[in-house]
Every structure is written in structure tokens, then in C-alpha cells.
Amino acid sequence: MLTERAFAVTIHPMQRESAPVRQAAPAGVSDFPEGVSRGPDGVLCFSGVRLTELAERYGTPLLVLSEDVARAAALRFIDAFRRAFGPRASVSYAAKALALPAFFRALADLDLSFDVVSAGEAAAARFAGIAPERLRLHGNNKPDAELRMAAAGGVGQVVIDNPEELERWIAMPRPAEPPVLLRVAPGLSPDTHEYISTGGRGGKFGFDGPSGEALRGLLRAYAAGVRVAGLHAHLGSQIEDVSIYAASLSYLYDLRRHFHERTGVWLEELNIGGGPAYRYTEERALDAEAWAAEVARAEREAAAGQPPARIGIEPGRAIAAPAGLTVYTVGDAHRVPGFTPVVAVDGGMGDNIRPALYHARYGAARVEGEGPVEVCHIVGRYCESGDVLITNARLPRLRRGDRLAVFGTGAYTFPMSMRYNGVPRPAVVLVRGGEHACVCERETEEDLLRGQRLAPWQVP
Numbered sequence: 001m002l003t004e005r006a007f008a009v010t011i012h013p014m015q016r017e018s019a020p021v022r023q024a025a026p027a028g029v030s031d032f033p034e035g036v037s038r039g040p041d042g043v044l045c046f047s048g049v050r051l052t053e054l055a056e057r058y059g060t061p062l063l064v065l066s067e068d069v070a071r072a073a074a075l076r077f078i079d080a081f082r083r084a085f086g087p088r089a090s091v092s093y094a095a096k097a098l099a100l101p102a103f104f105r106a107l108a109d110l111d112l113s114f115d116v117v118s119a120g121e122a123a124a125a126r127f128a129g130i131a132p133e134r135l136r137l138h139g140n141n142k143p144d145a146e147l148r149m150a151a152a153g154g155v156g157q158v159v160i161d162n163p164e165e166l167e168r169w170i171a172m173p174r175p176a177e178p179p180v181l182l183r184v185a186p187g188l189s190p191d192t193h194e195y196i197s198t199g200g201r202g203g204k205f206g207f208d209g210p211s212g213e214a215l216r217g218l219l220r221a222y223a224a225g226v227r228v229a230g231l232h233a234h235l236g237s238q239i240e241d242v243s244i245y246a247a248s249l250s251y252l253y254d255l256r257r258h259f260h261e262r263t264g265v266w267l268e269e270l271n272i273g274g275g276p277a278y279r280y281t282e283e284r285a286l287d288a289e290a291w292a293a294e295v296a297r298a299e300r301e302a303a304a305g306q307p308p309a310r311i312g313i314e315p316g317r318a319i320a321a322p323a324g325l326t327v328y329t330v331g332d333a334h335r336v337p338g339f340t341p342v343v344a345v346d347g348g349m350g351d352n353i354r355p356a357l358y359h360a361r362y363g364a365a366r367v368e369g370e371g372p373v374e375v376c377h378i379v380g381r382y383c384e385s386g387d388v389l390i391t392n393a394r395l396p397r398l399r400r401g402d403r404l405a406v407f408g409t410g411a412y413t414f415p416m417s418m419r420y421n422g423v424p425r426p427a428v429v430l431v432r433g434g435e436h437a438c439v440c441e442r443e444t445e446e447d448l449l450r451g452q453r454l455a456p457w458q459v460p
């Protein structure tokens with residue numbers, strides 16, 4: 001006979017979590033993220049647009065993007081690096097963070113180029129009116145077709161990731177001969193989640209630096225007549241400490257010197273990649289000014305005797321994350337005595353996989369105003385125990401029908417969204433100084449079934 005004692009009583013990990021309870025709901029207006037404020041009626045606004053109005057008009061879950069915040073964030077990097085390096089600064093937006101045409105367009109008139117990692121992202125950029133010369137094609141194991149597109153002038157620069165890719169590049173006709181950067185793994189690992197650390201040795205990205213593979217790659221490319229413009233090292237993402245970029249730049253200047261010793265050629269560009277951290281909750285944001293200053297300092301030491309190179313950076317998250325928030329509608333709340341209440345919203349891991357994948361933390365606030373605070377876990381609607389958006393959130397006691405805004409969701413949420421459990425992907429709205437427009441429609445069940453059919457033998 002089954003009795004209670006036949007089983008060990010287990011507690012869901014979400015309930016075991018002992019992390020300090022943080023203030024997920026900002027206490028005062030001044031604590032809200034950039035662009036977020038409370039209107040006179042207590043309703044939360046983003047770029048001057050009331051979120052209740054957006055929720056009613058477009059439904060939830062809803063990703064709201066602020067053009068104003070995105071541009072301000074991009075300008076911080078552009079201004080800081082221009083001040084430090086003048087015309088030698090080359091700032092790109094890493095579009096994998098959010099590659100919607102409307103987002104490209106929001107940044108299009110700034111002094112930026114754009115990293116894309118597939119023909120699909122390149123197409124979104126072109127759709128937004130970005131000229132191919134402003135695109136840089138990245139990625140490991142690029143399909144031949146994408147390399148051919150690049151070789152024909154579909155992008156302005158290509159990052160070659162590894163020796164085998166280099167051989168494929170050398171072997172193909174390259175009518176436009178776009179300039180190439182060689183991606184190097186210098187063996188530097190930042191203090192970040194292991195899934196988003198990319199500069200270490202033996203990983204999936206880049207020519208290995210310390211073994212000499214990178215220098216051999218450079219020499220091979222040069223001898224084969226490839227137009228080698230420089231070197232690239234992206235160390236990882238959500239990096240809080242600027243000093244690792246100094247180490248990386250020194251490494252790249254060294255490699256450049258070795259290449260010059262062998263060929264007499266100075267490479268034009270050294271690109272230190274992206275990765276500056278965004279402050280989701282308690283992290284330290286990597287300040288653009290501090291980043292530029294540290295890289296300039298490192299350059300003064302590392303570049304001794306070399307003509308200065310063009311210095312490239314390519315932040316993604318730090319531009320897109322602050323520009324987005326997600327509005328959800330609260331559904332069932334479950335309160336078991338002795339446990340932290342569990343409050344479900346109408347989205348979750350389908351529209352934001354980051355908490356489940358990287359234990360990412362987010363701040364949130366009730367859209368309709370403050371109230372007496374309760375600590376609760378915000379969970380999603382997906383059939384997974386790990387579908388938890390925020391643990392130990394301090395929020396006004398939430399009731400069915402309330403709206404919840406989760407902040408900082410502009411980067412790596414929508415592009416990583418999925419249709420698990422047959423839930424269509426959310427809509428995206430762009431806001432700007434009080435205006436709003438839907439820039440990506442909510443998917444429908446019809447969209448989910450697009451291209452699906454029964455096999456001929458299943459049809460009666």
C-alpha cells in the first residue's frame with residue numbers, strides 16, 4: 001500500500017533557493033530602468049507610452065522596445081570610443097541580440113556597422129535599408145551558400161572562424177573580395193556563465209592563439225591572396241570587468257607584430273568583440289567610458305612601435321537589453337501555507353528562455369501601480385518545472401488580470417523564443433516619445449501549422 005512515508009518528501013528547487021531576496025519591484029520612480037516611469041495615475045510608461053494601453057491594444061505577452069533607449073545606449077558606446085580613438089573607432093551592433101528589421105532601422109542613421117551571423121539576419125538588416133557594406137558576417141560553420149553570398153559582396157566584411165573555414169574561403173570564387181578578419185581564441189576566459197564564455201582554448205570559436213594556429217592562419221590567408229584586414233577576438237558575454245579586454249587587445253597587438261615581422265604588413269583592424277555587461281538586477285554594468293579608457297590605456301602599452309590600428313567593438317546586449325521590457329498578464333496564483341507563493345503569467349520560457357538556460361535574473365514591477373509587497377515566484381505557463389521567470393520577486397500582491405512588466409528583456413529573448421507547447425510567439429511593439437507601432441505581429445495558430453501536412457499514406 002502506498003503511504004506518504006513510502007516517498008521522500010521533495011521540495012521544488014525554486015522553493016529551496018536561498019539567494020537573498022532582492023528588490024525586484026523598484027521602490028521609487030528613480031530606480032526604474034532608463035525610459036520607464038510611472039504616470040500621474042500610477043500606471044507604468046515606457047518612452048512615454050502607457051503599458052496598460054499597449055497590453056489592451058496588442059495583447060500579452062508583449063515585447064515593448066524603445067527606440068529612444070536603444071539609440072541612447074548605442075550612442076554611449078559610439079561617443080566613448082570616438083572620444084578615445086577618434087576616427088580609428090569602429091562600433092558595431094551585434095544583431096544576434098535582437099535582429100528585427102524595426103530595431104535595425106532604429107539604429108540605422110547612427111555611426112554603426114552591424115554584425116550578422118546568418119543570411120537571415122543579413123536579410124533583416126537589408127529589409128531595414130541597411131547597406132550591405134555596413135554588415136559583418138560572423139559565425140562558426142557558416143554554410144557555403146552564406147560564404148558565397150559574402151564573397152559576392154552581400155556584406156562588407158567577413159570574420160573567418162577556423163582553419164577549415166579559411167580553406168573553404170580560399171577555394172571559392174570571391175568576386176567582391178570583401179576584407180576578412182581572422183577570429184582568434186586567445187585563451188582568455190572572462191568571469192561569466194560558461195555557456196557565454198568564448199575566448200578560451202579548445203572551444204568552438206576561433207583560431208587557437210597560443211599554439212600558433214592563428215599566426216599560421218594569417219600567413220596562409222595572406223599567401224593565398226585573401227584580403228586580410230585584421231584580427232577579431234570575442235571573449236564572451238555579460239562581462240563586468242574591463243581588464244580582460246586590455247589583455248585581449250595586448251594579445252592582438254602582439255599577434256599583429258608577429259605577422260608584420262613575417263610579411264612586412266601591418267593589419268588595419270583589431271576587433272575586441274562585444275560582451276559588455278548589462279545590469280539586470282545586481283550585476284555591475286560595464287560602463288562605455290571606462291571600457292574605452294581601459295582599452296586606450298592598454299593600447300598605449302601594447303602598440304609601442306606599431307602604427308595604431310582601427311579598434312573595433314561589437315556590443316549587442318548592452319544596446320538591446322535596456323531597450324526592451326515584456327508585459328505579461330497575471331493568471332493563477334497558488335499559495336501553499338509555509339511556501340513562497342507561486343504566481344503564473346501568460347508567457348514564460350517560450351518568450352524568455354534566459355532564466356531557464358543561464359539562471360538569469362530580472363527585475364519587474366506591477367504595471368498598474370505599487371501596493372503592499374509580497375515575496376513570490378513568478379512562473380510561466382509552460383509545462384516545465386524550470387519555467388520560472390523570477391524567483392523571490394518582491395512585488396505588490398498580484399491578482400489575476402494584473403499586468404507585470406519584466407525589465408531588460410530586449411536582448412536574447414525574442415530571437416531565442418520558441419513555440420514549445422504550441423504557444424505562438426508574442427507580438428513586438430516599438431515605442432518612441434509617446435508613439436507606438438506594432439513591428440512584429442503576434443503569431444497565430446495558423447502560423448504554427450504553416451508548412452505542416454499529413455504524409456500521403458495518412459490521407460484517407
Ligand code: LLP
Nearest residue numbers: 094234237238274275276314315316317412
Ligand atoms: N560578437 C560576437 C562574435 C558574439 O558572438 C557576440 C555574442 C557578440 C559580439 C555580442 O555579445 P554581447 O555584447 O551581446 O554580450 N544568448 C546569450 C548570449 C550569447 C552571446 C553570443 N555572442 C544570453 O542570452 O546571455
